[in-house]
Amino acid sequence: MALYIGGTEKTFGKVLQVQQYYTHADISTSATSDTASIVTDQITPSATDSKILIWVQGGRGSYGGGATEGVIKLYRQIGGGGYSELRVAQNAQVNESGGYGKPTIAFNYVDTSHGTTSAIDYKIYIKTNANTFYFNSSGAQVAMMLMEMAA
DSSP, rough: OOOETEEEEEOOEEEEEEEEEEEEOOEEEEEESSSEEEEEEEESSSSSOEEHHHHHHHOOOOOSSOOOOEEEEEEETTTOOOOOEEEEEEEEEEEOOOOTTTOOEEEEEEOOOOOOOSSSEEEEEEESSSSSSEEOOTOOOOOEEEEOOOO
């Protein structure tokens, strides 16, 4: 299988496993520093050189009385060793008056640098520049899917 990601062809082998998480919970923050959300999933690779495809999609922006620009980041933790930023998923997601119901994220990433067969946790972190950033609201769904592909 081949996918084009960021204009570069990525080839993959056989699908080894798939994990999925989803929620309909409201998710927001007023913090101006990266804050962990509940959007997370775990996968334990069967080989150190396998590729992990990560998809995050859905969400519903909302307006809480003050315009805001939210930042959405993908963090990774290997073997319980603590989370670190892996990639900015979306920068400047705007919640503003009249902006109800806009999807907040459609993101994919290929993790080729994990180098482990220990459990890997992927988690979405969010922050705002001001006011309250709504990553998900009104019972909408936000989902994360992890797929291990043979090298």
